[in-house]
Amino acid sequence: MPRQDTIMKFLTRSLSGGALQVLGVHGVELAEPLPTELPSNTLRIDKAWRMRDGRVFHLEFQSTREPTLHRFLEYDARLARQHLAQVRTVVLYHANIQSAPSELDIGTAMYRVENVFLSDLNGDAALKEVEEHLRIGQWEPGDRLRLALALNMNVRSVSRAFKRVLELVPAVPDETERDLVVSAILALGDQSLNDQQRTRLRKELRRVSKIVEELYEEGRQEGRREGRREGRQEGEHLKAVQVAEKMFRKGASLPDVIDITGLSEQEAEEIRRKLMN
Numbered sequence: 001m002p003r004q005d006t007i008m009k010f011l012t013r014s015l016s017g018g019a020l021q022v023l024g025v026h027g028v029e030l031a032e033p034l035p036t037e038l039p040s041n042t043l044r045i046d047k048a049w050r051m052r053d054g055r056v057f058h059l060e061f062q063s064t065r066e067p068t069l070h071r072f073l074e075y076d077a078r079l080a081r082q083h084l085a086q087v088r089t090v091v092l093y094h095a096n097i098q099s100a101p102s103e104l105d106i107g108t109a110m111y112r113v114e115n116v117f118l119s120d121l122n123g124d125a126a127l128k129e130v131e132e133h134l135r136i137g138q139w140e141p142g143d144r145l146r147l148a149l150a151l152n153m154n155v156r157s158v159s160r161a162f163k164r165v166l167e168l169v170p171a172v173p174d175e176t177e178r179d180l181v182v183s184a185i186l187a188l189g190d191q192s193l194n195d196q197q198r199t200r201l202r203k204e205l206r207r208v209s210k211i212v213e214e215l216y217e218e219g220r221q222e223g224r225r226e227g228r229r230e231g232r233q234e235g236e237h238l239k240a241v242q243v244a245e246k247m248f249r250k251g252a253s254l255p256d257v258i259d260i261t262g263l264s265e266q267e268a269e270e271i272r273r274k275l276m277n
Contacts (some may be wrong), residue, residue, distance in 0.1 A: 008033040010183030010211055012049060014148075017141035022126075023116045023149075025090055028057055034083065047187075048079060051088075056080070058089040063191055065097050069104035073111045089113040094152045094191040123153030127164050134171050144177070148184035152192045162197060170208045182209040244271050 012030045020028050030049040034056065047059045056079050060072065076087045093100060096119050104111040126146035133139050147168055155161040169185075172178040182205050190198050240261040247257045248271065257268045 006211065007183055007187050008047070010180055011047070011187050014144050014180040014184040019141035019144050020090075022142035022145045023090075023092070023118075023121075025114065025116065028088075029053070030057060034079075050083070050085075055086045055088055056083050058087055060089065060091045061094065061188065061191065062091055062097065062100070063094045065093075065100050066091065067101075069101055069111060069113060072113055073104055073106070076111070091115050092188070093117045093119070095119065118149060118152040119154050121149075121153040123150040123155035123161055126150045126153060127161060127168065130168055131164075134168065134173075137173075139172070139174070139177060144181050144184050145188075147172075147181050148189040151189060158192070162193075162201075166201070166204050169205065175210075179209050179211045182211050186211075241267075241271060244268055245275060248272050248275050 012033055015028070016030050020026070029052045031052045032050050034048040034050055036046065036048060046061050049057045049059075051057050058076060058079060066072070072089060072091070076089055079085075079087050091100065091113050093115060097117060098119065099117075100115050102113055102115050127150050130143050130146050130150075133143055147165065150165060151158065151161055165185075169178065169181060172181055185201070185205065190201060193201060240263050244257045244261045244263055244267075247260065252260075254265070254268055254272065257263070257272075258265055261268070263271075
């Protein structure tokens, strides 16, 4: 998916350079994003990267409390097998989640994750630190996540914090850093917003970052491709129906029509019934 690829490209840089230390997650330097679809049609993780030390970094976002770790254990077992590497998993809890399991003993092994509870962090203080760094020209990687995740932290007033975020993002002087902040907001930071706030946030971000415009353009192209694909499929289906009608009129059997046209048995049977009426 092109839009996801763009976000991951920027997010890989956004979370590197020590940025995750703001959340108490140390020693993570990302090298490249990994596929999030694991070898099972029922499993899809949030985000994963190959780290520079060869391990896999698995990041999950939760707005509700995970009751057990069995689901994440299954994810990580598949990640480890697929990439033949150790896996480090961090679970980022949004909203007001205060506690969640970090260990699971399955008898033959002990499984652990690192939980980060954003509600334990002070969003007002994070924004104040960003504001001070911008004032003195001392921007650092951690400021990306302070600004991107402040709205998911503990704040006195969400509306006031929202307003401050809208004021601070355009103030980031470096265009590249601004794009990295925006990517982190789009991927991680709008979880606690309502639809109206999310729409306004993206409208404001579109004015200050090329990545948002890139995503919008990719979205339009994706929509056009999907429309063309659906049009082709509709045309192919109509042609198959017309062929089936001709075959039935010439006395072809139901199995032969299904085999030639690719229609389902139900579709072919329905066409035959209509011709018989």
